[in-house]
Amino acid sequence: MKTSKIRFYVTISIVKIATKILKILGRNATHLPGWMANKLCPDFLGHLEKPERLVYITGTNGKTTVSNLTAEVLKDNGYDYINNASGSNVSEGVISALLSKSSFFGKSRCKLAILEVDERYSPLIYPYMPPDYLLCTNLFRDSYKRNAHAEFIFNVLNSQIPRHTKLILNGEDLISNHLAVGNERCYFGIHCPDGHSSSDNIIKDIVACPNCGAMLKYEYIRYNHIGRAHCPNCDFGSPEMDYSVEKIDYDSQRCLVKTPDGTYDFKLIGNNVTDIYNMIAAISLLSELGLKMPQIQESFEKVKVAASRYSSEMVNGRELIMNLAKGQNPIACSRVCDFIQHEQGTKTVVCMVDDFFDAKETSENIAWIFDIDFEFLNNNSVKQIVLTGARNADYHLRLLMAGIPEEKIVCCEKEVDAADYVDISLSDKIYLLYDVYTVEYAEKVYQNLKKRLEEGGEKAQ
Numbered sequence: 001m002k003t004s005k006i007r008f009y010v011t012i013s014i015v016k017i018a019t020k021i022l023k024i025l026g027r028n029a030t031h032l033p034g035w036m037a038n039k040l041c042p043d044f045l046g047h048l049e050k051p052e053r054l055v056y057i058t059g060t061n062g063k064t065t066v067s068n069l070t071a072e073v074l075k076d077n078g079y080d081y082i083n084n085a086s087g088s089n090v091s092e093g094v095i096s097a098l099l100s101k102s103s104f105f106g107k108s109r110c111k112l113a114i115l116e117v118d119e120r121y122s123p124l125i126y127p128y129m130p131p132d133y134l135l136c137t138n139l140f141r142d143s144y145k146r147n148a149h150a151e152f153i154f155n156v157l158n159s160q161i162p163r164h165t166k167l168i169l170n171g172e173d174l175i176s177n178h179l180a181v182g183n184e185r186c187y188f189g190i191h192c193p194d195g196h197s198s199s200d201n202i203i204k205d206i207v208a209c210p211n212c213g214a215m216l217k218y219e220y221i222r223y224n225h226i227g228r229a230h231c232p233n234c235d236f237g238s239p240e241m242d243y244s245v246e247k248i249d250y251d252s253q254r255c256l257v258k259t260p261d262g263t264y265d266f267k268l269i270g271n272n273v274t275d276i277y278n279m280i281a282a283i284s285l286l287s288e289l290g291l292k293m294p295q296i297q298e299s300f301e302k303v304k305v306a307a308s309r310y311s312s313e314m315v316n317g318r319e320l321i322m323n324l325a326k327g328q329n330p331i332a333c334s335r336v337c338d339f340i341q342h343e344q345g346t347k348t349v350v351c352m353v354d355d356f357f358d359a360k361e362t363s364e365n366i367a368w369i370f371d372i373d374f375e376f377l378n379n380n381s382v383k384q385i386v387l388t389g390a391r392n393a394d395y396h397l398r399l400l401m402a403g404i405p406e407e408k409i410v411c412c413e414k415e416v417d418a419a420d421y422v423d424i425s426l427s428d429k430i431y432l433l434y435d436v437y438t439v440e441y442a443e444k445v446y447q448n449l450k451k452r453l454e455e456g457g458e459k460a461q
Contacts (some may be wrong), residue, residue, distance in 0.1 A: 008047040011040040012106050015099065030084070033099055034092030045091070045128035048098055051082060052111040054129055055289070058119045058157065059137030059176065060150075061332050062278045063089065065309060066137055067116040069269070069282035073299040074114065077291060082113040089116040091124045119153050120146065122160040134161060135168040135285050137277070139176040140224065140331040141205055144365050150175055150205040168284050170277065171241040172226050174206050174216070178236075188284040190222065190276060191244035191258070196342045197223045197273040201334060203371050211236045222273065223338065224331055243284040245276055257283060264293050267301050270310065272339045315453040319345075319429040322446055327353045327435035330371035336433055337376040345428035347382050350449075352415050352442060353435040354389035369394055374402040383426040386410045388418040389438070415441035419448035 019033045037044040057067045064085075071083045084097035094115055101110045117125060119139070136157070139150050147153050154175055161167075161180040169177040171187030199221040208215055209231035219238075221227035230237030246263065247256040253268045257280065269279050279300075286296050312321040323339075326332035333353060340347055369391070377385060377399075385408055387395040392411045399409055412421045415438060422430060430449060434442035 004041075004043060005047065007041045008044060009105065011037055011044060012048075012099075013104070014040065016104055019099065030096050031088050031092050032096075034088075034095030037095050037099070038092060043128070044095060045125065048095070048106045049102065049108045050129055051098075051108050051113040053113070053133070053289075054131045055112070055114050055133040055135075055285070056117045056131040057115070057135045057137070057285070058117050058122070059135075059170075060119070060140040060142045060153070061326075061329070061335075062137035062274060062281065063116050065275075065278040066135065066281045066285070067114060069278065069303060070285055071114050072303045073282065073286055073291070073296055074112075074289075076299040076302060077295055079112060080110055082108075082110045082115070084115055089118045090121045094121075094125055094129075119157045122157050126160040126162065130162040131165050133168065133285070133288065134165050135281060136170065136176045136179060137281055138170050138173045138226065139205075140329075141203065141371075142331070143328040144368055154179070166288065168281070168288055170226075170281070171239050171244075172222060172228060174225060174229055174238060177239060178210075186242040186284060186288060187239050188243040188277075188280045189241045189245070190248075190273070190280065191241060191246055192248060194222065194248055194273045194276065195250065196271060196339065197335075198338050198341075198373075198376065199223060199227070200375075201373050202375075203330065209234060209236045223335065243280055243287065245280050248276065255279075259283075259287060259293055261287075261293050264297050266297060269300070269304060271343075272335065274335050313450075315450050316456065318424065318427070318453055320446065320449055320453065321429060321431045322442060323431055323433055325351075325353045325433040325435065327437065328368055330368045330373075333433075334371075334373035334376070337373055340431055341376045341379055341381070343381075343429065345381070346426065348384040348386070348422055348424075348427040348430045349377060349382060350386045350388065350418050350422060350430065350432045350445065351395060352388045352418060352438050352445070353433055354391050354438060366391065366394055369398050370401075372398070374399050374404065378402050378404045382408070384408055384410065384423055386412060386418055386421045388412040388415050388421075416444055418445045419452060422449060422452075424449070424452055 015033045015037050057063045068085050074081055082097050082101045084093045102108050139154055141150050158179050167183050167185040169187050171189035201224045204225045206225045212234045214231050214233040216229040217232055218227055218229040228238040244258045245255050246258045255266050257264050257266050269275050309324045312319055323336055325336045396411055410421045412418050432446055
């Protein structure tokens with residue numbers, strides 16, 4: 001037996017035992033087993049048995065929601081699958097997910113894997129486990145120090161996609177929908193006015209044709225570079241969509257979805273345009289995996305956006321909302337700001353989207369703060385904005401640059417104290433915008449705000 005194979009069996013034995021111990025101790029074991037496997041056996045994925053069908057969901061924004069939606073519908077229809085919804089989307093999380101449904105010697109107990117995969121980790125995963133299906137939600141600039149620019153991420157991902165992989169792509173994203181041009185593919189998107197997005201964003205990640213350099217002609221822009229465009233000098237442009245949202249009714253919370261099999265009525269999973277993109281992406285993938293549209297339709301009546309991303313409740317006549325905004329990601333933050341401006345009623349916004357890990361680095365890049373469209377919050381319906389965290393002064397400067405009046409802005413250095421600075425008498429809705437790494441603080445602030453609302457609210461500081 002080869003040395004590498006012996007190392008694999010020794011590693012998987014150690015990892016399996018460690019996983020059992022972690023579970024006995026009440027730990028989730030969603031990341032550490034994969035980390036141990038990589039450390040002890042660098043080619044661990046190459047030896048681990050793969051499920052018959054590997055489905056990867058990647059992209060800058062929306063991959064977690066699409067992965068969770070897909071998994072929920074599959075579960076509702078009786079499918080058994082491997083999923084890393086509760087773990088990480090890097091190689092360690094993928095390994096941990098595969099190990100959770102494998103035998104002591106690495107034999108897969110599942111025929112299907114639905115895995116969220118970070119696009120930067122494709123070189124570490126795809127060579128060992130090439131996907132049969134790859135859904136890419138979109139590609140934007142994100143985490144500038146790590147990801148540089150959307151073109152860089154495109155090239156990393158594009159270089160790893162195998163020829164046999166079928167692609168499910170956003171037909172309105174001119175960057176991601178040109179991945180692996182020779183592969184079989186289908187496209188999804190929105191083919192009607194959505195009413196809940198604005199096109200006057202600061203940044204647009206593709207303005208010139210990558211083939212000939214001519215300025216692209218946009219038929220419409222839904223937000224940032226998401227829309228339809230073509231090159232006036234060559235054949236580069238937006239494709240026709242196979243799966244599309246044809247009508248949106250926000251009042252009834254329904255939409256019409258056109259598919260290759262006909263047009264179907266679906267329940268909306270949220271009012272944000274990104275929710276609708278995530279929804280049509282999941283529908284497209286599920287259909288390509290072989291589910292019938294009535295099955296998908298029925299299951300979507302039961303699903304909702306994960307509470308870890310968006311949640312709200314009425315407290316003493318006011319709505320209290322938690323909304324993930326993702327630090328280092330100007331597009332995600334801009335989408336949330338745009339969503340807030342389109343919502344009814346008066347609003348207060350608590351902003352706590354500092355990336356804690358960035359503070360530990362030897363250098364910082366705060367350019368992303370200035371790429372966020374805070375201008376969307378510069379309207380009469382937003383009554384107060386509370387800025388908290390180590391970077392509150394930088395956000396303060398950015399909001400002033402956006403034209404937001406000084407008297408609406410309150411700064412608070414410590415996240416846990418943010419609730420005390422909110423004047424709850426000002427607004428019908430209080431939005432708490434948080435980052436993945438500030439969720440612990442956000443939950444404490446949420447509970448403090450809830451308590452104040454229940455008590456009627458004392459005067460803010």
